[in-house]
Amino acid sequence: MRLDEQTRGDFPILSRIVNGHPLVYLDSAASSQKPRSVIEAMARYYERSHANVHRSIHTLGEEATELYEAARDRVQRFVNAAARDEIVFTRGTTDGIGIVAEAVGRTLSPGDEILVTELEHHSNLIPWQVAARERGVKVRAVPLVGDGLLDLDALDALLGPRTRVVAFAHVSNVLGTITPVADIVARARRVGALTLVDGAQAVPHMPVDISALGCDFYVFSGHKMFGPTGIGVLYGRRSVLERLEPARGGSEMIKEVWVDRATWNDLPWRFEPGTPPIAEAVGLDAAIEYLEKLGMERVREHTHDLAVQAATQLAAIPGVRVFGPRHERGAVVAFSVEGLHPHDVAAALDAEGIAVRAGHHCAQPLMRWCGVVGTSRASFSVFNSPEDVALLAHAVADLHRAFT
Amino acid sequence: MSATTRPALYGDVIRERWRRPRFRGELSGATVSAEDVNPLCGDRVRMQLSLDDGHVRAARFTGDSCAICTASADVVAELVEGRERGAAATLQASDVLGVLQADIRPTRMRCVTLPLTVLAKALA
16 A cells, blocks of 8 residues: 555644645645654643653653653664763754854854754754854855755865764755765764754655764754654764753753752763653654554655656746756655746746745855855645646646736 | 636736836936845846936836746836835835725735835935
């Protein structure tokens, strides 16, 4: 059975009628829909087990703590981190990058350099710009070549003794480019730079083995992988996390406190100040369980096939330009339609019940490289079908009618 | 999905103003100008005005923008021409919507108001 046939019934929202048409949801890269098992796990948690975690010496508190920490164990196994204390729960990818940029930022000196790339989401640019401004550090970017691949020769030329951090996406949220993470990490390590990988578009769609990638930090969001909003994961190599001062303080992250000083809790809680997103961790646990049952290799194959089909069918339409690598790509396809603004394209598709993203996709430097203000973007999930791709292509081919 | 039954996405006024804007272009002799972007989509509108004797004598706009934003900019330029400066500055989104004869969803209201923001900057 095809993966979409197997999974479609698991997502209650897909029965919605939008503007008179059955919903065709092609915006999972912005935020995925939720399977029933995730919604029910969170409801069950709130109905039966909710309490604050870690210091509640009562039955509900113990249950909540067990559920919260069990989610951490599942995340660790899912991405193959070496140890559970390397998994820090955050509010999302942006938050995870912020935590690292603030903590690592404090160790930087004027003249140091942070290396990003031209295809980054703003979330992997702004935290570094803020850190750089505070510390007198320079942010430099690896340029793109061809149809949107990182220029690795330029990377080598940019890497040097002043490079302290290399921060880059695993999968571009616009072009779908899959970056050679292990290779980049190895090059960065030669100059002693830390590496942070933005995995927001990778973890939902392909098997990710952090131990094999070898990076120092890896961040991703729950809500793009069938989990709830408000939770994300920051993987940090233990030896690196141990020597970083936490930049954010509060309860949970301390061992002993005096009015003017404190000692820090053990990892990973040192980086989790305040009451954490407990129900969201329960939901993320259920989301990963769902993905594990499907099998990530199967998820990758299905969503990749749909993206390649969409890229091929859209590129065949006169006046349509498709961005990004043609074959080796993540589950997103950005495109533009000659003479039509991306927002107008999205509005016209929405009138047919087809949900796509439009605009700069929080990647304005990349938009400049592409030479456009914005694009429309279709992204694919397990429940999408080849019929969804055909509906999209048909609607795009017919777009000009909506405007005449 | 029959194309023949598909209703037009936007109303007649928006489509006409977007396809054939009357006030798009550079204004020679402009005395003030301003530009702003919509952070949601990256759209950019630049507005040029020629002010004379406390009145807006002429207005033109340029930029990269969607159909709604382009139509709004065209209407804004038309509505301010000839107005006394203070009256031009009080132009509201409802004035523009009245001309556009359109029901704009909340998610697209920024497309309507960007040209008004630019106008306010130019007149400030």
